[in-house]
Amino acid sequence: MGYSMPDYVLAIDIGGTRTRTALIDSNGRIAARASILTRPERGVDDSVERISAAVRQVWGKVPRRLIGGLGVGTPGAVDAQRGVILIAPNLTGWADVPLREQLQRALGLPTEVGNDANLAALAEHRFGAGIGARHMIYITISTGIGGGIIVDGRLLLGAQGFAGEIGHCTIDVDGPRCKCGNVGCLETLASGPALARAAQAALAAGEPSVMVALAGGRPEAISGETIAAAARSGDRLALQIIDQAGVYIGAGMVNLMHLFNPELFVLGGGVSNMGEPLFSAIRRTIEERALAMIRHGMRIVPAALGDDAGLLGAAALILQAREDHHG
Numbered sequence: 001m002g003y004s005m006p007d008y009v010l011a012i013d014i015g016g017t018r019t020r021t022a023l024i025d026s027n028g029r030i031a032a033r034a035s036i037l038t039r040p041e042r043g044v045d046d047s048v049e050r051i052s053a054a055v056r057q058v059w060g061k062v063p064r065r066l067i068g069g070l071g072v073g074t075p076g077a078v079d080a081q082r083g084v085i086l087i088a089p090n091l092t093g094w095a096d097v098p099l100r101e102q103l104q105r106a107l108g109l110p111t112e113v114g115n116d117a118n119l120a121a122l123a124e125h126r127f128g129a130g131i132g133a134r135h136m137i138y139i140t141i142s143t144g145i146g147g148g149i150i151v152d153g154r155l156l157l158g159a160q161g162f163a164g165e166i167g168h169c170t171i172d173v174d175g176p177r178c179k180c181g182n183v184g185c186l187e188t189l190a191s192g193p194a195l196a197r198a199a200q201a202a203l204a205a206g207e208p209s210v211m212v213a214l215a216g217g218r219p220e221a222i223s224g225e226t227i228a229a230a231a232r233s234g235d236r237l238a239l240q241i242i243d244q245a246g247v248y249i250g251a252g253m254v255n256l257m258h259l260f261n262p263e264l265f266v267l268g269g270g271v272s273n274m275g276e277p278l279f280s281a282i283r284r285t286i287e288e289r290a291l292a293m294i295r296h297g298m299r300i301v302p303a304a305l306g307d308d309a310g311l312l313g314a315a316a317l318i319l320q321a322r323e324d325h326h327g
């Protein structure tokens with residue numbers, strides 16, 4: 001009692017290419033923002049120094065006492081308890097990085113670190129498409145597939161903070177090899193690169209498609225965006241590939257439904273922008289495969305926060321930590 005929420009938090013969203021930082025108020029409004037190139041290959045110390053400078057820039061004239069803390073989202077495997085990046089394939093050379101400690105030392109603020117997909121789930125739940133949901137699952141489908149599971153209004157972290165690795169759920173026990181070592185992970189079947197590989201294989205087998213022309217005559221240049229554009233023009237192969245992806249994603253969602261009985265799925269990331277052809281395949285798969293009682297009343301909606309989900313999630317992490325602390 002007597003406790004009031006901090007007026008502002010600082011947020012950092014580290015990406016393989018860019019790192020964004022912002023000053024965000026407790027209602028999720030971004031008051032100032034800055035963006036720098038991450039340049040992970042220059043080493044952690046160099047990046048942390050430049051990221052800290054960008055944070056000071058957005059911090060501006062807001063007094064220290066109005067800042068509740070610093071939230072950080074990063075790709076890869078994060079030990080959220082200790083604030084350590086264990087391994088991040090998109091951050092070349094970064095392994096066992098004590099990021100919380102380094103940023104705390106540089107900026108003097110209480111700091112929390114989380115996996116970017118987990119934080120996007122928190123953001124959608126607090127500020128976006130999942131407001132008011134108590135049981136929600138967020139899935140982001142782009143170059144990789146990740147997610148976050150909200151149970152009883154809280155992000156599920158698991159024993160070490162790795163819960164919600166939806167991209168590495170096995171969908172096809174004899175499927176293609178995944179970067180993680182397993183075979184048939186959802187990510188090997190329905191991520192942007194997986195869809196591109198499916199398109200390239202079909203084209204190599206002689207199937208006609210406008211995708212070749214859209215990719216400037218170079219099938220190796222086909223991406224998720226190429227497939228989306230071809231599908232919008234009614235291309236049969238593109239629609240077939242998206243439909244198949246929807247079946248795989250839907251099957252993954254059916255597994256999650258039976259485990260967590262969510263009221264809401266929020267789908268984000270580039271692949272989910274493929275819209276109706278993807279969503280109708282997902283809905284059909286759920287209709288065919290999930291227990292009727294568990295799919296009753298469940299909703300599937302697109303993410304609402306776009307590129308700011310990472311920053312807002314980093315802010316939400318601090319807001320949640322403060323609420324927990326103060327009861």
Ligand SMILES: [Zn+2]
Nearest residue numbers: 168178180185
């Ligand atoms: Zn995997």
